[in-house]
Amino acid sequence: MTRDALRAVSTRWDTVLLVVLAAVVVTAGLLVDGFASGRNLQFLLLDVVAIALIALPLTLIVITGEIDLSVASTLGLCSAVMGQLWVAGLSLELVVVLVVGLGAVLGAVNAVFVTRFALPSLAVTIGTLAAYRGLAFVVLGDQAVADFPFSWTTAASSTVADGSVPWAAVVTLVPAVVFGVVLHATPFGRSLYAMGNNAEAAAFSGIRVARAKFWLFVASGAVSGLAGVYWTLRFASARADNAAGLELAVVAAVLLGGVSIFGGRGTLLGVLAGVLLLGAVRNALQLADVAADTLDVVTGGLLIASVVVPNAVGLARTRWRRRRTA
Numbered sequence: 001m002t003r004d005a006l007r008a009v010s011t012r013w014d015t016v017l018l019v020v021l022a023a024v025v026v027t028a029g030l031l032v033d034g035f036a037s038g039r040n041l042q043f044l045l046l047d048v049v050a051i052a053l054i055a056l057p058l059t060l061i062v063i064t065g066e067i068d069l070s071v072a073s074t075l076g077l078c079s080a081v082m083g084q085l086w087v088a089g090l091s092l093e094l095v096v097v098l099v100v101g102l103g104a105v106l107g108a109v110n111a112v113f114v115t116r117f118a119l120p121s122l123a124v125t126i127g128t129l130a131a132y133r134g135l136a137f138v139v140l141g142d143q144a145v146a147d148f149p150f151s152w153t154t155a156a157s158s159t160v161a162d163g164s165v166p167w168a169a170v171v172t173l174v175p176a177v178v179f180g181v182v183l184h185a186t187p188f189g190r191s192l193y194a195m196g197n198n199a200e201a202a203a204f205s206g207i208r209v210a211r212a213k214f215w216l217f218v219a220s221g222a223v224s225g226l227a228g229v230y231w232t233l234r235f236a237s238a239r240a241d242n243a244a245g246l247e248l249a250v251v252a253a254v255l256l257g258g259v260s261i262f263g264g265r266g267t268l269l270g271v272l273a274g275v276l277l278l279g280a281v282r283n284a285l286q287l288a289d290v291a292a293d294t295l296d297v298v299t300g301g302l303l304i305a306s307v308v309v310p311n312a313v314g315l316a317r318t319r320w321r322r323r324r325t326a
Helices: 003-010 013-030 040-063 070-088 093-117 121-140 150-155 167-185 185-198 199-204 210-233 247-257 268-287 290-323
Strands: none
Touching: 003 167, 013 121, 013 268, 040 070, 040 167, 040 185, 040 210, 040 247, 070 093, 070 121, 070 199, 070 210, 070 247, 093 121, 093 210, 167 185, 167 210, 167 268, 185 199, 185 210, 199 210, 247 268, 247 290
């Protein structure tokens, strides 16, 4: 590897994130009691599974210059419906299929408003964030359904070979690889970057922008529904308020991973590193008995930093290059 290539790799945002993640893990392992235990590793990974799942399609959406803020509410509504369908006597296998399908439909509703009516995705998904959460309470109220089969609830938290790595985290690697291949190794993935940089130019070049965005929102809804199944089984409780506020953590992880809020830039590796970094920081602070409100402040701070720092670094590089060529 040449010196220039080595410098390019070492200064990539996802590489920087991996170094920061390693530093946070080592520091927390040395300073925070219990952080390095196998049991805590299991809980940390279980906590980030839902965030990682939802972040996969959201990464592709943000790269196109759009956003989906309704993901946590979609999860909550799917969880509520899952509880009602189980109470109604349907088999859990059928319930899972129906709930994921419901998530896809909810994502399609977002997609129709964004692609057919040309409404801004920020406004649309803020609206459906509230609407879907409200529907969840209409479906289930303030009740909780908790009598799911023990074999299913334990499977949601079981580990590989009785170790510290949950099966759920391992299974999450499958869609991560699929989305990674689609984004980084296919013409469709390259077209998403083109949309994010200039949607009008992408359309003129023959890319079907509206159709691509439509299916991305459908995928986001379906994966949020799947995350709702995982969330419900992991906590053995279907509730209308499940995952309330989780959209903040998901968006923070995506932007922290180096995806530009303006579209056209980002990698899935960086997003997964962002998910783990955010999870590790919150986990270490929880073990240190930091208040929940402070955790939200930290998440918000990381969200702001994820936007400010890359732009500041990019501006500094541009100025440095101009001085070199001057």
